[in-house]
Amino acid sequence: MSEQLRAAPLLAIVVPCYNEEEVFPYCLRELKGLLGTMAGDGLIKADSFVLFVNDGSRDTTWKLIGDAVAANRCVRGLQLSRNEGHQSALMAGLAAVDETVEVIVSIDADLQDDVNAIRRMVEAYRAGYDVVYGVRENRETDTWFKRTSAEVFYRLMASMGIRQVSNHADFRLLSRRALDALLRYSECNAYIRGLVPMVGFGSTEVYYTRAVRAAGESKYPLRKMLALAVEGITSMTIMPLRLIAGMGFCICVLAFFATAYVLWRKFSGNTASGWPSIVLSIFFMGGVQMLSLGVIGEYIGKIYLEVKKRPRFHVESLIQNNAPEQ
Structure with a gap:
């Protein structure tokens, strides 16, 4: 990248929150401390801040955010009008960042991602990179099922031609120009992990060890992980539709040979028939048709949602502390 270091940037850390009252105090303490240390070391500007996005939480998360804003100039809060989901809340936070901000880092509130890796991300930005991915070096804190399912998911996405890390x-971390490019993708069904590699620009990776959740419960159970996987596949590729076409072609070939076999049996005079073959063929074709209709219906549903061009989220309020420095 460039031989000359970029100047210390104005940094915004965007943190989506949903029912995070238990972990919020730990998250606030860690991120505040990090900003203070990095600003003291000259890595970022002193007026860098954390933006907490409340995604329609049902607990006291928004009150805690409001208290943190009132007590700290480096904290801001964004309240969505209702729960929109993690990806929409993240996009809302990214879109709300001031144009004066030069670098934006997104991180979850559960502190499983190493906040100290943000320092290395900013150093990579100053070295000339516009996109810096935080990559889990190992997943020892995850269950065997979660590790295995994640590996299968990444391999499946790669086999379908979807670029993601x-x-x-x-x-x-995103630079200002990388974020502006990302925000030009206006689809409702946004799969951010697949969109970011599409914006281009120089990118690199920062590796870290994933920790256990600091407090509270995971907001991504199996049901939501499966929904995210379906969202990613149907939003980023039409490969399932092509697989259906290929499967239909194979079935047609098999049907051709089956027809030839039946005609041969008929003209040879040996036409003893049995119901098992009929029942199995009905169930097989019925299952194939229902599966195909389900996949096609998923894509039609995506089209239905996109053509209406409904907004992805509504912002209820944006708060920040404008009190002068003491």
Whole structure:
């Protein structure tokens, strides 16, 4: 990258929150301390800040954010009008960042991502990179099922031609021009992990060890992980539709040979028939048709949502502390 270091940037850390009252005090303490240390070392500007995005939490998360804003000039809060989901809340936070901000880092509130990796991300930005991915070096804190399912998911996405970084979630750094490019993608069904590699610009990776959740419960159970996988596949590729076409072609070939076999049996005079073959063929073709209709319906549903051009989120309020420095 460039031989000359970029100047210390104005940094914004965007943190989506949903029912995070238990972990919020730990997250606030860690990120505040990090900003203070990095500003003291001259890595970032002193007026860098953390933006907490409340995604329609049902607990006291928004009150805690409001208290943190009132007590700290380096904290801001964004309240969505209702729960929109993690990806929409993240996009809302990214879109709300001032144009004066030069570098934006997104991280989850659960502190499983190493906040100290943000320092290395900023150093990579100053070295000339516009996109820096936080990549999990190992997943020893995850269950065997979660590790295995994640590996299968990344391999499946790669086999379908979807560009994304393996073992990377939504812990990343974006420069201002990379963020502006990302925000030009206006689809409702946004899969950010697949969109970021599409914006281009120079990128690199920062590796870290994933920790256990600091407090509270995971907001991504199996149901939501499966929904995210379906969202990613149907938003980023039409490969499932092509697989259906290929499967239909194979079935047609098999049907051709089956027809030839039946005609041969008929003209040879040996036409003893049995119901098992009929029942199995009905169930097989019925299952194939229902599966195909389900996949096609998923894509039609995506089209239905996109053509209406409904907004992805509504912002209820944006708060910050404008009190002068003491």
